[in-house]
Amino acid sequence: MGQLYTFSSLVKTVSTRTCPASFVVEKITSWGVIKRRVPRCHLSSTARMFATTVAVITAKSANREVSLAGKQALVIGGTQGIGASIALRLSSLGAAVTIAGRNEKLAESVISKAENKMEFEKVDLSLISGIYKFAAEMKKKFGPTGLHYMFNSAGSPPGGSITLTCEGFAQDFTIQCMGRLLVTYKLLPVLKDGTSVWVAAPASKGGKVDLEDPDLSKTLKNYWVKFLAQALRDSAFLDSMAMELAERNPNLRVLHLFPGIVGTNVLSNNGFNWIFGFASRLLTRAGIAQKPDDYAEVAVYLAIKDHSTGVHFYGPNLKSLTPGEWVMNDGNRKKLWDWAIKTGERIGTK
Numbered sequence: 001m002g003q004l005y006t007f008s009s010l011v012k013t014v015s016t017r018t019c020p021a022s023f024v025v026e027k028i029t030s031w032g033v034i035k036r037r038v039p040r041c042h043l044s045s046t047a048r049m050f051a052t053t054v055a056v057i058t059a060k061s062a063n064r065e066v067s068l069a070g071k072q073a074l075v076i077g078g079t080q081g082i083g084a085s086i087a088l089r090l091s092s093l094g095a096a097v098t099i100a101g102r103n104e105k106l107a108e109s110v111i112s113k114a115e116n117k118m119e120f121e122k123v124d125l126s127l128i129s130g131i132y133k134f135a136a137e138m139k140k141k142f143g144p145t146g147l148h149y150m151f152n153s154a155g156s157p158p159g160g161s162i163t164l165t166c167e168g169f170a171q172d173f174t175i176q177c178m179g180r181l182l183v184t185y186k187l188l189p190v191l192k193d194g195t196s197v198w199v200a201a202p203a204s205k206g207g208k209v210d211l212e213d214p215d216l217s218k219t220l221k222n223y224w225v226k227f228l229a230q231a232l233r234d235s236a237f238l239d240s241m242a243m244e245l246a247e248r249n250p251n252l253r254v255l256h257l258f259p260g261i262v263g264t265n266v267l268s269n270n271g272f273n274w275i276f277g278f279a280s281r282l283l284t285r286a287g288i289a290q291k292p293d294d295y296a297e298v299a300v301y302l303a304i305k306d307h308s309t310g311v312h313f314y315g316p317n318l319k320s321l322t323p324g325e326w327v328m329n330d331g332n333r334k335k336l337w338d339w340a341i342k343t344g345e346r347i348g349t350k
Contacts, residue, residue, distance in 0.1 A: 052260060055318045056294045059301035066304055069094035072145050074138060076123070076183065077154030079106040082199055082262055085296035086151050091116045093300070095149070098141070100134065125154055125179040126171045132348030135186035142190040149303055150191060152180050153199040162217050162226070167347055170215035172230065176200065177237045181245075182344045188249060195253040195303050196245070200238050202256040202313040203321035207236030208332070211339050239313065239323040240333040241340065246311035253309050255302055259295045260316030290316070 073090045077083035078099030084106075087099045091114040099107055100121045107120040121137065124130040138147075155176040162170045169178070184196045213219050214237075216229055242254045295316065302314055313321040326332055 052290065052317045055298050055316065056290070058318065059297040062301055062305060063089070063093065063297055067094050068148075068304070071095045071148040072142055073097045073149040073151070074100065074142070074147055076100045076125070076150070076152040076179075077199075078151070079103050079110055079120075081153065082259060082292050082295055082299070083151065083153035084110045085292040086153065086199075086299055087118065088113055088115075089293075089296045089300050090149065091118055098138075100138075101154070125175045125183075127165055127167055128169070128174060128178060128182065128344055128347040129167065129350065131174075131179050131182045132186065132344070135183050138183075139187055139190055142187070146192075146194065147187060147190045148194045149197070150184065150187065150194065151197045151199065151299065151303070152183065154179060155200075162215070164217060170217050173215035173233075176234050177241075178340065178344065180238060181241045181340055182348065184245060184254075185341065185344070188252070191252065192249065193251050195255065197255045197257060197299060197303050198238055198242065199257050199259055199299060201231065201235045201258050202239055202242075203258070203315075203323050204232050204235035205324045206326075207232035207234075207239075207324055208326040209233055209237050209240070209336055211335065214339070236324065236327050237336065237340075239327045240336050242311045242313075243323070243327070244333050244337045246309070251309060253307070254311045256311070256313050257299055257302065258313075258315050258321070259299070260290060262290045262292055262295050 068090060071094070073087075073095045075083050075087040075090070075097060078087040078097075079101035080103070083099070083101075087097050087110060091097045094116055096116065097114065097118045098121055099110060099118065100123045101107060102122065102124060104120065104122065111118045111120060121134070121141075123134040125134070155172065162172070165171050165174060167174075180198045180200070184191070210216075210219075214233070216226060216233060238256055242256045246252055246254045298316065298318065302312075302318070313323065315321055
């Protein structure tokens with residue numbers, strides 16, 4: 001499958017006599033060493049970029065050796081951005097792929113590029129009742145074959161605003177947090193020996209979930225405070241639930257992945273100020289943001305590189321991550337699990 005590179009083994013620096021304020025950064029690849037001189041002030045960011053680049057190279061090389069013929073994959077959020085790229089990469093490796101999302105036109109565009117069988121399922125993950133309906137349909141669909149790989153990249157980064165649904169929960173919380181947990185939970189009968197991959201934001205330090213206000217709709221008003229609180233809450237919720245799912249289902253493999261900066265239209269398409277979309281395009285052109293196709297290689301690689309069960313957290317450079325203190329507390333996780341599952345059952349089975 002190829003060597004798994006980590007940040008510490010990827011990059012080293014060599015100071016020079018002629019320009020003591022700059023360094024030569026050596027990027028180690030499978031075919032040799034690439035050298036680049038960078039200013040001292042840019043050293044850290046350049047090292048991270050190089051590490052991410054080598055992660056993509058590693059993943060591409062390993063994925064070329066893989067065949068997923070006969071495997072079933074479900075990609076939620078697979079109509080655009082990272083999800084679409086993951087779906088197309090899985091298809092190119094031979095998997096039968098189902099993409100799920102809201103936009104049929106976007107789905108048609110993705111399906112037209114697929115190299116193997118690909119189908120579309122329409123779903124609205126902003127309601128828990130919609131999540132349960134979708135899960136029931138997918139359970140029936142994959143019952144005969146089983147589901148080998150499920151990716152969920154639906155939703156977007158926190159937007160600093162809260163819109164309540166008719167069920168009384170913030171829409172962003174339902175899509176980003178409850179959706180990832182409850183779809184996986186309800187599909188356990190067909191996913192029991194498979195892999196569930198959540199593309200979001202693992203291992204943010206300082207995050208926690210307040211069970212008196214899990215969707216932050218009651219307490220926070222300031223935009224920027226809410227923005228940060230949403231990000232930390234999402235990370236803590238998903239890390240906790242990934243750990244609980246893996247602990248309660250020993251045959252399951254759960255990955256929570258952070259893609260880093262990826263140039264997609266997700267911000268524009270989810271109502272963010274135009275400046276965010278502009279910044280995303282600018283970062284992509286500057287080579288700072290990854291292309292969705294490149295990160296898809298990494299996500300697919302991590303999903304198929306081995307069959308070890310349990311929970312795993314990774315950053316964009318293939319570095320293993322560790323969740324924060326609140327998440328590592330067994331009591332916190334179990335209280336959150338009980339609340340989330342009971343809430344899902346109460347609303348989803350009406």
